[in-house]
Amino acid sequence: MVKNALQAQLLKAGLVDNKKAKKLSKQAVHEKRTGDSNDTEIKAKIEQDKQAKLAKDQAIELEKKAILQEKELNAAIVQMISQHKIHDTDGDVSYQFIDETKIKKVYINQQIYNALVAGSLVIAKDGESYAFLPKALADRINSKLEGFIIVNNSEKNEATTDEEDPYAAYVIPDDLMW
Known part of the structure; x- marks a missing residue:
């Protein structure tokens, strides 16, 4: 039995x-x-756990891809800066600018100084040093990722042309030496 x-x-x-x-x-x-056994419940639980794990794995994979794309973009921008920076900048004219919270001072030649003040050149971060780049390249870099361009005087020159400014007739030159 x-x-x-x-x-x-x-x-x-x-x-x-x-x-x-x-x-x-x-x-x-x-x-x-x-088929009334609890096998179906167990199978459903297993399938649900598989789906949850798959969703978690996909989220982790997307995060890894985003981090990798950001690293690739940073590397591309660093390469662009190193390829297009102006090399012969040494001179006796000092130019001061703000990098994060510190005032930095670089010695450059008069031609680079005039271009920086006019806004046709910008200062970009190049690792631990600084690079002087053309404005068109700086605009491309800023459109891709911000944070590399430190000084862009062309934006200041455009912002100061206010028509209602009572002192508009009294222009003070930026390259005034004291």
């Missing part, structure tokens, strides 16, 4: 009586036929 060895052992030990063993075996057969 007993269908498996475990039930036979439980009967011999006296832990289960004959009626209870029959009832358990009938219940197991019924679950096999109808």
